Amino acid sequence: MDPSCELHTDVLLKPSGGAAGGVCWRDGVVTGLEASPGKSVPCIVPAFVDPHVHLILGARHAQRADFSNCRSREEFSRCLDMAHRDQPEGWLIGGGWDAGRLGLTPDRSWLESVGDRPCVLWSRDIHVAVVNDAVLSQLDVSPIQGGCFHRDASGQLSGRLEEAAAWHRLNPMIPEPSPSTDRLFVEHVVPLLHARGILAVGSMEYFRHVKSVLTQGVPGLDLSITLLDRSEEVDATSLREEFAQHVHLVLSGMKSFADGTLGARTAWMDTPWADGAPKGWPLDHTAEGTLASWASQVRSEALDPAVHAIGSAAVAAVLDAFETAGIDSGRVEHAEFVRDVDLPRFKGHWCS
Known part of the structure; x- marks a missing residue:
């Protein structure tokens, strides 16, 4: 785009609504909202609009341990140990892990290093949670419509909760910020x-x-x-x-x-x-x-x-x-x- 430019549109979106108008800028800085008729575009918005976020949930996760860059169990364990050391009190909550990136899906055995402290680690898409024994011992793990409490080959609970099992059984247990x-x-x-x-x-x-x-x-x-x-x-x-x-x-x-x-x-x-x-x-x-x-x-x-x-x-x-x-x-x-x-x-x- 030119270092200075004027654009005109029939729909200029502002807090007061959308109407005809224009935008002038120079060197990447908006200098005015009145442009002479010239090059026209269908619509001008002041910035990007992200139509699908979970603002409060995302803001919480920005303050928690992030496992999104972990590419192996070893990296996962190092990230968990660091979080356990840096946030020593209360429930340890984090997320962002990706089974595709890790090469396999975490289970409760991956969380043993935090001991008896309740630990919940959410997947990147927030539709699966892995919890440790301290959380499993408090959970109602009876069958639930729309969800699954995963079990391993021996029939033991793996600590992986999918969909409604995580949303409707686990979530109400987790302490929320004020x-x-x-x-x-x-x-x-x-x-x-x-x-x-x-x-x-x-x-x-x-x-x-x-x-x-x-x-x-x-x-x-x-x-x-x-x-x-x-x-x-x-x-x-x-x-x-x-x-x-x-x-x-x-x-x-x-x-x-x-x-x-x-x-x-x-x-x-x-x-x-x-x-x-x-x-x-x-x-x-x-x-x-x-x-x-x-x-x-x-x-x-x-x-x-x-x-x-x-x-x-x-x-x-x-x-x-x-x-x-x-x-x-x-x-x-x-x-x-x-x-x-x-x-x-x-x-x-x-x-x-």
């Missing part, structure tokens, strides 16, 4: 986003966290919130009224999970994996057969139904539900595997 601490973590992560040119995010959050941490807005960041809670458990109307007081906050949707992830091998596919692994399974409203009615209810609140769907069977199920509910502009998140026959069915929908 709202003031979460708020501080969020404020600390804003400069990291700015350094990457991100000034706005679409964040997936639980209602209780939005109420306690985000309702006053976050300086330097535009927030579009999609709620992770089941719709019958929240009062979207009152939250929207609170958001209306802040120009940088908007409540945009509610979310459901149709399946898991590729990394966890829990994405719901319509054919088996090439190595013979199972086809994954449906989750949440999709598993219950209530996705279409849920989507209708969300739309009746003037919100977007947003559904996580990675595997081809999950994507097809979401599109089926949107058609049944008469929704022509729903949000399909990820859509990493899609059957050819389903591609035309995305017309009008958002895919992120």
Whole structure:
């Protein structure tokens, strides 16, 4: 791009909304928002918008031990020992490990060096957790719909929890930071986003966290919130009224999970994996057969139904539900595997 330039557009997005306008800059610095008619582009935004983050969760993980660069069990163990030494009190929580990068999946034996201290290490996609014996001894490990407590070849619990086993059994046990601490973590992560040119995010959050941490807005960041809670458990109307007081906050949707992830091998596919692994399974409203009615209810609140769907069977199920509910502009998140026959069915929908 030229060191100095003027661009004109019919849609210049600013906090006050979108309207015709222009941008002038010189040497990478914006010098004005009024450009003479000239070169025109469809839309100008002030910075990158990341439409899919988990802001509070990500801010917490930025303060925790990071295993994302570990490429072997030895590197994993060194990272764990360092975290155990640097954060000696309370639960040891970290994440970011990737079974593909490690070459195998961690189990509870990898965590023995922390002793009797409860330890939880999340996978990179946050759909699998590995826990030690101190956590397993407190867990209800009876079968759970939509999840799995993995067992080894001898039938013993391996310490690996998948999907609902991690979300609905493990998560309620883990001590949460106080709202003031979460708020501080969020404020600390804003400069990291700015350094990457991100000034706005679409964040997936639980209602209780939005109420306690985000309702006053976050300086330097535009927030579009999609709620992770089941719709019958929240009062979207009152939250929207609170958001209306802040120009940088908007409540945009509610979310459901149709399946898991590729990394966890829990994405719901319509054919088996090439190595013979199972086809994954449906989750949440999709598993219950209530996705279409849920989507209708969300739309009746003037919100977007947003559904996580990675595997081809999950994507097809979401599109089926949107058609049944008469929704022509729903949000399909990820859509990493899609059957050819389903591609035309995305017309009008958002895919992120």
